[in-house]
Amino acid sequence: MSTAKKSVKRVTTHVLRAMKEQGIKISMLTAYDYSMARIVDDAGIDVVLVGDSASNVIHGHETTLPITLDQMIDHASSVVRAVKRALIVVDLPFGHYQGDSKNALKSAIRIMKESGAHAIKMEGGEFIVDSVKRIVSAGIPVMGHLGLTPQSIYKFGTYTVRAKEEEEAKILLSDATKLEKAGCFAMVLEKIPRQLAREASERLYVPTIGIGAGNGCDGQVLVTHDMLGINKGFSPRFLRRYANLYDVMKGAVEHYIEDVKSGDFPKDEEAY
Structure with a gap:
């Protein structure tokens, strides 16, 4: 039996902060339905992400943009019924927070009330700070997401590594600090240079969760269908297949x- 399974104590945002302070790495995986969520939770995962990657993995879309708020709530509700230990974080889908903090709060409240999840995740830097503040002030925990932000794929036009240049790296570090001050309890850093991710992790008081960002982050996240080898057509450098x-x-x-x-x-x- 793993160490994680010996305790049924619920993982909270406070627990994640303590893990960072103690140097304990945080494990995070996606789940979009009851059965998969039950497996990853029973295995002892710390955080379950109900990601908008369901748009690709479950619904077969090319990007994460088409998935709706109702679909995200439906996926999250299934996951909540399965999970007994892990912290459950749900992505706010595209179009429900960009440029409108009131709509962001309304959407976050719907997710929390209708699914029973524990937190929401939002992509972006300075431009979402007002939304983060408004949502956090309502008592809803927010996880940030910087670096490669898939909801902005048409803006960037590519899934290549972000913040390789000095100017973009400075902006990312600045955005990370602003999101932390706005109240984010953790930060996903996706597909950025490992040294930059390490620097951000050392600067921030809140935990960082890396994906394609090296081992200097406070934790790691992967899409479960990718790491289990259920998806065969996706093989980026950062993906380790465990089955x-x-x-x-x-x-x-x-x-x-x-x-x-x-x-x-x-x-x-x-x-x-």
């Missing part, structure tokens, strides 16, 4: 089809 479930699952389905076609399934002992 190859696509082939395992495909093989099982092929075996089932063969048994049905041959009449081997069901056998007498499998019938009433």
Whole structure:
């Protein structure tokens, strides 16, 4: 039994802050449904992210932009029913906070009330500070997200590493500080140079969660379907595959089809 599973104490934003102070790395994975959330929570994950990556992974869209607030709430509600220990963070989807702090608060309240999740996550720097302040003032924890921000893919035009140049790196560090002061309890740093991520992690009092940002962050996050090898067409440098479930699952389905076609399934002992 893992150390994490010995305790059923709920992970909170306070717990994550204490983990950073104690040098304990934070583990975070995505989940979009009851069954997957049950597995990652039982395994002892610290944070479950109901990511807008569901737009790609579950709904088959090219980007994260099409997913709706109602869909995010539906995914989050399923995850909440499964999770007993982990902190549950839900992405605010595109179009529900950009440029309108009142709409941002309204959307965050809907997620919290209708799903039962514990926090929301927002992409962007200085331009979301007003929204962060308004949401935090309502008692809703906010996780920030800097670096590569997939909701802005059409602005950047590429998924390549962000903040490689000195000027953009300075802006990122400034934005991180502003988000922390606005009340963010943690920060995702996606696809930025490892040294920059380490510097940001050392500057900030709140935990940083890296994805493609090196080992200097206070924790790491991956998309569960990617790290389990359910998705085969996505292989960035930062992704470590811990299983190859696509082939395992495909093989099982092929075996089932063969048994049905041959009449081997069901056998007498499998019938009433």
